[in-house]
Amino acid sequence: MWGGRDLDKVAERRLLVFGRLPEPRYVKTRLSPRLTPGACAALYEAFLDDAMRLAPRGANVELWVPVRPRAVERLEARYPAARVRLQPEGSLGDRLAMAFACAFREGTGRAVAIGSDHPTLPAEFVARAFRALTTRELVLGPTRDGGYYAIGLRRAVWPAAERLFADAPWSEAALCDWTRASAAELGLAPAELPTWYDVDRPEDLSRMEGDLLEGSATARAWARLGLARGAAPDQEGDL
Template sequence: MKKESNQQELCLIFSRYPEPGLTKTRLIPSLGGKGAAELQRWMTEKVVAEAGRLAAGRPGLCLELAISGGDERQLAAWLGSQLRCREQVGNDLGARLAFAFDQAFDRGFQRVVVVGGDCPELTSDILSQAFDRLRHKEMVLGPAADGGYYLMGLRRAVPQLFQGITWGSGQVLRQTLRAAAQVDMEAFLLPRLADVDRPADLDLLPTSWRSRLP
């Protein structure tokens, strides 16, 4: 699907279809396969809602989902047919991110923000700040409490940012900042937030969510 001619910004949410046993696998020992999938579903819906709130008041913003797993029917039943979905392409997270940014800029977007679907603390205000900063900065990062990042924003494709990164480790943010410095890029850092990947992260969830988990 082509972007609208007046759309210069893209918010791309990276997520996985919430199929039990295949998503949030590090949480399965604590929540079981069904519970981990249900949490994935809630978190993605929360991020989609926050991004949708921003898009509703920002006419030049396009909102899409980069998804792993699920078919067209399943995705439409989950999130509705109006949300544009694209399949993630690549053998690891770095390759998938690099492909997503490259494709977005090839489509003509000028400011692209990719955000993870597992950060329940993310708000529309933080997303707005990311896009606003990209008007003057080449790169925006949202540091995650586990040493990674929950958001990256760019104004051009920079494949070097995704090379030599130990994905899934606590070194991702530090290694990414080093890669940025090597290509003379300086990142603006957004507020530090927590994403939910490990059992210890479950305490960071809203009380109403925790009470519904197994």
């Protein structure tokens, strides 16, 4: 990770976490009405905490977030060992392209981007992504719904690999297949991680509960909010 606030030290590996400022009625809104807006924000904050801990030892961590009032200041205070950067306007492809471009321009050799909607993602999957990039130019972590939870690139294939983000069918079931086909056109054969899942809707919470790691931020938040085993959320728990 970035050493303290020494943000000028660039490691060979960089984890790019895409997230949001945890605010009620701004994050995880599709988990309503199972969860109150405050519970959605509290649970998502835990998702983000867990995502920020997925980097292998020695890798830098960046958190990329949309523009919100005091977003950088608040998140830098919560994650003092990471760099917080604001996402540009445009599609998710534009935002991913910016993050990878910055990483490679600043000297990073291997970069992996992940989301913050998969709180049970094993850290070993992220470590495997970086290991794969020692010999492969592209790595993908597919999701059950046809998207991907991780994409990693080596600096040697940039900027040609920017095509992987241009005009991609974001939020569609064809995204991962589209990315594989676009990679083939570039002569890239992706290494693939195990398939995993996002937690976006109330029906995803039951699976998440079964996979929670003891001691994780999400497990603690789940217990604190009184949500275990289908219990009704605490309507006063707008943390």
